[in-house]
Amino acid sequence: MRFRAGVRTDVGRLRERNEDAYLIRDPVFAVADGMGGHRGGDVASALALESLDAPEGSDEDSNSDPFAGLLAGIKEANRRVLERGESDAALKGMGTTLTAVLAEDDRAHVAHVGDSRAYLLRGGMLQQLTEDHTLVQRMVREGRLKPDEAETHPQRSILTRALGIDDDLEVDQLTLDVHPGDRLLICSDGLTSMVSRERIQEILLSEPDQQLAADRLVEVAIDAGGDDNVTVIVLDVLDEGDGPSSGEHATVVSTSSSDGRPARTGSLPASAQAARTVGPAEGAGRRKRRRRAGRIAMWTGILVAVVVASLVGLRLYVDRQWYVGDNAGRVAIYNGIPAGVLGFELHHVQETTDLDTAEALRLGPWRALRDGITVNSLSEAEGVVEQIRRDILGQEAPPPTEPSPSPSPTASPSA
Numbered sequence: 001m002r003f004r005a006g007v008r009t010d011v012g013r014l015r016e017r018n019e020d021a022y023l024i025r026d027p028v029f030a031v032a033d034g035m036g037g038h039r040g041g042d043v044a045s046a047l048a049l050e051s052l053d054a055p056e057g058s059d060e061d062s063n064s065d066p067f068a069g070l071l072a073g074i075k076e077a078n079r080r081v082l083e084r085g086e087s088d089a090a091l092k093g094m095g096t097t098l099t100a101v102l103a104e105d106d107r108a109h110v111a112h113v114g115d116s117r118a119y120l121l122r123g124g125m126l127q128q129l130t131e132d133h134t135l136v137q138r139m140v141r142e143g144r145l146k147p148d149e150a151e152t153h154p155q156r157s158i159l160t161r162a163l164g165i166d167d168d169l170e171v172d173q174l175t176l177d178v179h180p181g182d183r184l185l186i187c188s189d190g191l192t193s194m195v196s197r198e199r200i201q202e203i204l205l206s207e208p209d210q211q212l213a214a215d216r217l218v219e220v221a222i223d224a225g226g227d228d229n230v231t232v233i234v235l236d237v238l239d240e241g242d243g244p245s246s247g248e249h250a251t252v253v254s255t256s257s258s259d260g261r262p263a264r265t266g267s268l269p270a271s272a273q274a275a276r277t278v279g280p281a282e283g284a285g286r287r288k289r290r291r292r293a294g295r296i297a298m299w300t301g302i303l304v305a306v307v308v309a310s311l312v313g314l315r316l317y318v319d320r321q322w323y324v325g326d327n328a329g330r331v332a333i334y335n336g337i338p339a340g341v342l343g344f345e346l347h348h349v350q351e352t353t354d355l356d357t358a359e360a361l362r363l364g365p366w367r368a369l370r371d372g373i374t375v376n377s378l379s380e381a382e383g384v385v386e387q388i389r390r391d392i393l394g395q396e397a398p399p400p401t402e403p404s405p406s407p408s409p410t411a412s413p414s415a
């Protein structure tokens, strides 16, 4: 069996940097979606894939059992991202998702952490092979949220598992038999949060060329708003006789620097930069100065009106915002946003709970508490508090083991 890949990544419309990365080095195909302030996201995703590409001291593993070699590479990548985040203050708290497919004869092995996804298109049907490691997915599994509510939930990007967070990383594993005609899709959430599963299936069915299919999926995600970085690998399973596989012996690790799209900047348009102030001509005299004074008064009035309207708008906006954060060592619900303007805080404490912030911070998913977890309403904030409470209690009791992702009908989950 041969595998041939098409790949495309794009920064999207809203983000300044592309924190997604991909690796194509037959037989390994992977997507990573980094997160973390400053340059943390870029560094985490690129570092993880570089570690996979050139693992240290794993030759023995990878020669006898390639999948064991890949899993060892992922553990190594986790260790390197964690170590780098701890040693460099600017990268503290960075992490990354990782979804990798290892092609081996007539099987495909999938290793997965985070909310990037792998899908299988077979017999005209698209099935998701991985389960998102997110807070909302956990709520769906516990029956507290419907699957379609999870798709649009404001907290859908809070991860419960990622590389670079904890020494002890659990990796979901899946092995499936593949046949010529099967098509695998590996993608970051920049695709799945913008484009419905039905539309993705339709595009994969209608575009036989894997590169054109990858291009089309990314274009559709951008047309739908392009809120996030988007990365897509389309991997076709071919007969031996179907020509060369792609990416053999070739390594491509893409980050923001090589996606071909410049970062957006805040520079002035050329017309504004070119504008010049020309002094009044000799003899034009007082009339021109009076007109100018009138114009300044008018613009000042407009400016004051705009500022007042903005402040009123900001007040109305802030009053409708909620977040969960820390208040003197306790988890608290705030009304407002976790920020201030000109020394004025744009929030106040609604309720301080009896939950210890330090205990919550020790749980990977709740590290965002430091900066405040924004939610849509008071009741959502209360829901987050309840989940933190359950997680803290769960830490004290022996933790329940998470079920592995539901495999496809022909898939055989590995041990």
Ligand code: MG
Residues within 6 Å of the ligand: 033, 188, 189, 190, 228, 229
């Ligand atoms: Mg993303």
